Amino acid sequence: MAEVKSDIEIARAAKKKPIQEIGERLGIPSEHLLPYGHDKAKISAEFIAEARKNGDGKLILVTAINPTPAGEGKTTTTVGLGDGLNRIGKKTAVCIREASLGPCFGMKGGAAGGGYAQVVPMEDMNLHFTGDFHAITSAHNLLSALIDNHIYWGNSENIDIRRVAWRRVMDMNDRALRQIVVSLGGVANGFPREAGFDITVASEVMAILCLATDLRDLERRLGDIIVGYRRDKSPVFARDIKADGAMAVLLKDALQPNLVQTLENNPAFVHGGPFANIAHGCNSVMATTTALKLADYVVTEAGFGADLGAEKFFDIKCRKAGLKPSAAVIVATIRALKMNGGVKKEDLGAEDVEAVKKGCANLGRHIENVKQFGVPAIVAINHFHTDTAAEIEAVKAYVASMGEEAVLCRHWAEGSAGIEELAHKVVALAESGTSQFAPLYRDDMPLFEKIDTIVTRIYRGLEAIADKSVRAQLKQWEDQGYGKLPVCMAKTQYSFSTDPNLRGAPTGHVVPVREVRLSAGAGFVVAICGEIMTMPGLPSAPSAEKIFLNEEGYIEGLF
Template sequence: MVKSDIEIAQASSMALITDIASKAGISPDDIEQYGKYKAKITFDGLAKLQERETGKLVLVTAINPTPAGEGKSTVTIGLGDALNQLGHQTMIALREPSLGPVMGVKGGAAGGGYAQVLPMEDINLHFTGDLHAITTANNAIAALLDNHIHQGNALNIDTRRVIWKRVVDLNDRQLRQIIGGLGSPINGVPREDGFDITVASEIMAVFCLATSIDNLKTRLSKIVVAYTYDRKPVTVGDLEIAGAISVLLKDALKPNLVQTIAGTPAFIHGGPFANIAHGCNSVLATKAALNAAEFTVTEAGFGADLGGEKFLDIKTRELGKTPDAVVIVATVRALKMHGGVAKHELEKENIAAVKAGFANLNRHIDNIQGYGLPVVVAINEFVTDTEAEITALSELIANKHVAFSLTQVWAKGGSGGLDLAEKVVNACQETSHFNYLYELSDSIPEKIEAIVTKIYGGSTVTFSKKAQNQLKEFEQNGWTTLPICMAKTQYSFSDDQTLLGAPENFDITIRELVPKLGAGFIVALTGDIMTMPGLPKKPAALNMDVDNSGNISGLF
């Protein structure tokens, strides 16, 4: 019987976190331990790392996800382990899981099989408390904002134009739209309101893009929370609370250090979703990894059209480093779904569907090459893949003159990714000619159109009446030089999740624009994308339990 991910994790032995830190050249004096197997690196430790040379950066992304699964985190971890096996000092930089999907659709989010980060139960649940700190910081802003209004409203805030929402790290559709402040005048001012999930909050984005405590405070002060009666933006700085919010985030801002099953050091820090936020782990963690290792393997959420594009057009501008190579993860199963096969039919051999679904992978390859970056395709193998299907996919990729590798890291850990690791090392030796998709000086519509036409394959962009009015407002406020963070379904290149494969010549509708000045980007909301997900009919939580000794089961 095949062991579950949590059974494999629980049967694995872990090294002391001090030993893992030593592998990365980090002194025990420069970490703060959270038990024997987790730690945070101190600000002094981060400063020391900055004195070292910067290593190679490998970005792992994927095709558009399907219910069949792609295993991007698993490949990221397995690749890191494989590079270490080849003698290259390597670190991994990942996002922290959110309780929303952990308790909702997919269960655990720390890799899989023998390519996992440990302790997986802690990482998937409360970990070191970062997401709780981010939730509290976000809601403290909301409480202090409402208190300002209640205590006389010296800033002349229009209560109909409060845009700052409270958050919770759960999928809770009941909180999407609420009315708060009901009751007597001492309970506040009644208004329509709502909650977002913590990983969609601007605090999470600020947290992941900040480069220091001072930079954190500067970013927090720029956050727009409301508008005055004469339509002027009101910021956290106007409320004079950036310092207090920074206090709540001070310890969380230090990157978390853990290990893989094979003992590879890994930073896991920050966790914005990629369909409604920018989908990348913290700049601080990635920088620390780059300075601590010869190779840093990191990932961006969902497909290359979302997390990958945002990593390249948003995060790299703050990181000061672009990838030396990009790995695109694909599976035969997922490509068959993109080729029109239903999930319950995936175990049947279907070469025609593989060829049809290749259109999705093909566009992602072209897109990454359009940035001027070397590409390696990782075919993440499943036991149901047939030799004929693998051969057909291999021939299609070979015709693109792109390196590819059949990986078996779920079953074999790093040993199942040695060929991939060798090809990644070779790709990193190539000369890249990176170019951004758009210039920051382009107008907001021009930047959005560049994403839609050059990455998604669409032909036109339509702006709702609300979005058109916001474009004029953002122009007046001087917000046009910021990058764009698209909020779009992860399942399709388009804003219609049912259009799989590689649709063309479609229209994308921008229904609303949201200024995220602290994060330093403009969010463009498309379709019916929601910033507070809901739970499925049978949440993953139904499978979870804990025994009298504290052993967790059913996490994944």
């Protein structure tokens, strides 16, 4: 058997083209590319504004079943399908999210794809890239500093320090910072209060950057951020303490989408990175809408399983941006299906057709859910070398029994050649005109009813439950004019329930809503369910322990 190269070895050997050539393929003149080195660039606001006169290409969503802890190749399939569509002559761009340092140094790894279906430069993408995440972190924490400074210098807005709603962020998994006390040390350091950190990808500033349509919209949304409440419980906004202008300045360049390329030199927009289990899990509206104006097909992903990423893509991003997806691809792996069928992680390499069949209930649930939104779907089986013919056939037979089709894809090992069949079928699906996209719930539905609708129709739970205080908070926000906002569910990615060990396709469970947060600038309400953490922790053996510089000065250990 030939030696299998690591993702980083494959990426390092890539024959990249100058980013100006990639831009030319989409009709972007070099003067409208702001280069970061030779292989990545931001696209100018002037060009984006001009491109809005163009018609739209077709939008393809790539989503997935509930994953195993290592992830199951949704980004890899997104990149592979983009290459496959270009291979069969369709002018196609890929739109994916930027990588957070948290999972890179934690357990899940980066966000550039894998094998021979990657976006490059892989090392840059998974580390500092063009500095967007640093800008988001800085803008968020500038607001944090201005809040405490405002309180220190007389508190003219009468912020109740017991009701400061704005936490701090950093782009790293660090459980020690979840709950902290700030301003200790005496009068000179301010008024002590409880506070805490979230990971940057859970920041409302991240969500705002990903949903904003231009700089003016960005600044308006930043001003709409609620930083806390007065004693009479009236909200205090970021604009009330004059923070919105300086925050927008820090985010000016970060708002512009990043253009890079796949291993096969096809254009890829990599911009924004909200997590799908604690945020809305989609790349930026700016990147997606710009790509749609420049390409005939745009392939984008939504994080984790369809119960999280796809639901938020449809109910938040598409609703807010007026997007109408033409088709969806649901990624499944034999490994994840076996795990959903009850197999332990250490036993996934052994053939177990019965476990695959049992786990297919999870896949079936996701197929049904995507179709609830009126979007036609096809299943991509992301091939692993341990998959057996009998296991693959079991998945194909199950999907056929649901009236849909599953296609085996070998893009990880073969690049675009290994996903050509799926590319042809996606084109047929998108060109069929059968998509009748509509969000799951109406804007005018009460907030808790929206939460309950997702729980019963997508998670197939019995109901959502919440304390009186949570329900009262939602009612107060409705009275303040926020009742028409969509909801963003923060929940484990491993299960339809809030129990990460309850795999497959459970029914009848209840979903406890522990806390709700109003993201008035982003334009949604976050419902934190079960034990989900907005600041993750590192595992017992974090990936950071295996990342280093080799003797030639190259990075090793990223994946």
